[in-house]
Amino acid sequence: EAGVTQFPSHSVIEKGQTVTLRCDPISGHDNLYWYRRVMGKEIKFLLHFVKESKQDESGMPNNRFLAERTGGTYSTLKVQPAELEDSGVYFCASSQGGKDTQYFGPGTRLTVL
Amino acid sequence: AQSVTQPDIHITVSEGASLELRCNYSYGATPYLFWYVQSPGQGLQLLLKYFSGDTLVQGIKGFEAEFKRSQSSFNLRKPSVHWSDAAEYFCAVGALEGYGNKLVFGAGTILRVKS
Numbered sequence: 001e002a003g004v005t006q007f008p009s010h011s012v013i014e015k016g017q018t019v020t021l022r023c024d025p026i027s028g029h030d031n032l033y034w035y036r037r038v039m040g041k042e043i044k045f046l047l048h049f050v051k052e053s054k055q056d057e058s059g060m061p062n063n064r065f066l067a068e069r070t071g072g073t074y075s076t077l078k079v080q081p082a083e084l085e086d087s088g089v090y091f092c093a094s095s096q097g098g099k100d101t102q103y104f105g106p107g108t109r110l111t112v113l
Numbered sequence: 114a115q116s117v118t119q120p121d122i123h124i125t126v127s128e129g130a131s132l133e134l135r136c137n138y139s140y141g142a143t144p145y146l147f148w149y150v151q152s153p154g155q156g157l158q159l160l161l162k163y164f165s166g167d168t169l170v171q172g173i174k175g176f177e178a179e180f181k182r183s184q185s186s187f188n189l190r191k192p193s194v195h196w197s198d199a200a201e202y203f204c205a206v207g208a209l210e211g212y213g214n215k216l217v218f219g220a221g222t223i224l225r226v227k228s
Binding site: 003004033035041042043044045048056059091093095098099100101102103104105106107 | 145157220
């Protein structure tokens, strides 16, 4: 069974540009989470989807970040326009039930220059 | 609010020596506790978890952790470290708000293994 996959693995963009990160959860997992780790600090929660609905987006830093999960399968996280402080590693995780173990993807390393 | 403290940013141990990584949490109810490991170039892998029941939990790769409610701790241990254990280790607590299980992570402990 395939694990959580994320694309791209690395992205380098200029300040002010737009970047879209993608996450494919484990098949059948209704719950999808986004986290990020900025500059070696703690991994922080961004948001949680149940199927295609946003269950909790309390961790989204500002309105430059937009997450979608059309059809309840894969999810995208768009940053527009990107700022220097958005640099970090963005992780996606999925779980079957809301309280089940979360399985993480390898992360996308975003560098904003 | 929930929080997790991993007091050791770096730890270096000799191969074959025992290991203990410390984790303290703050949570108002019975926590869901996790240890994840991230090897270089890899994603986060679950080592073990505590939901309820026996306070000594066994995980993969020979790791174990003990939940001590009185000390608000969930320390990770391994009796004999292998060079392949060099990685960054994260303790996390599950914040059960609403339907989901939003994880709150500690800052991580980088483990170096010397031969």
